[in-house]
Amino acid sequence: MSKSPLTLYLAAPRGFCAGVDRAIKIVEMSLEKWGPPVYVRHEIVHNRFVVDGLREKGAVFVEELDDCPDDRPVIFSAHGVPKAVPNEAARREMVYVDATCPLVSKVHIEAQRHAEAGLQMIMIGHAGHPETIGTMGQLPDGEVLLVETEADVETVEVRDPERLAFVTQTTLSLDDTAGIVAALKRRFPAIVGPHKEDICYATTNRQEAVKAMAPSCDALLVVGAPNSSNSRRLVEVGARAGCSYSQLVQRATDIDWRALEGIQSIGISAGASAPEELVDEVIAAFSERYEVSVQEVVTAEENVEFKVPRVLRVPA
Incomplete structure (x- = not known):
């Protein structure tokens, strides 16, 4: 027929993308350098096929640093981690490799720079996503407020509407984010945005x-x-x-x-x-x-x- x-x-x-390619390479090179097992905090990238392939080579995927022994290398996923995680790894004298995508790291640096200038941050992102958790965790509690929708913008309570900046998760929809950014600028005309678009x-x-x-x-x-x-x-x-x-x-x-x-x-x-x-x-x-x-x-x-x-x- x-x-x-x-x-x-x-x-x-x-x-x-280049960030995913780099993250996978980091796990493979770590296994070559230190031999298995190498621990990875959270899925290195969000794809089961990729994760299963690395697991077969000797990568052990865990959700928290507490699940890692002190004497084996640990890799932080491409999505980024709160600042407390590398601090704790350093305290435990662990060997760790940060596979955070450089474009996510750029957002972390932006958030830090705005905080040093005395601005409270608003992050456009998805609650519970590891990238959002990692970015919000760059600053002390309360310094980064999360909004997911235009409706959230109307109810978010800020410390000082004249001293605000915003960043975004790198993997959002351009169109959805544009609407949320417009709502932020309407409600907080003085808000400072990124020099260059955060969406990668x-x-x-x-x-x-x-x-x-x-x-x-x-x-x-x-x-x-x-x-x-x-x-x-x-x-x-x-x-x-x-x-x-x-x-x-x-x-x-x-x-x-x-x-x-x-x-x-x-x-x-x-x-x-x-x-x-x-x-x-x-x-x-x-x-x-x-x-x-x-x-x-x-x-x-x-x-x-x-x-x-x-x-x-x-x-x-």
């Missing part, structure tokens, strides 16, 4: 590619993990840009084929912590069922690379 034709639009850029280049680029592709697609699949903020934002961006069937899938086995019956075009993207082999797996699954023609939708070229920490670049 002949296969139905299907146009598969492939978003570019998609998948791994990779999040921005992946969202723009999905926006460009979505109107041409009958359906959109984003390869990524349910706990990946940037992957979930891509699904929302796709739906908002005109593709009403936008879904998150971790693997090809998660595809709901019945829901896709009768489609003639599909868009594929991947969150910043999803490896390309999972995208290939999804394309192969469509190729088994359809006569696929692939069109890449390129909206940006990425050539960013972040160095690993010096401790991993010098011999043991």
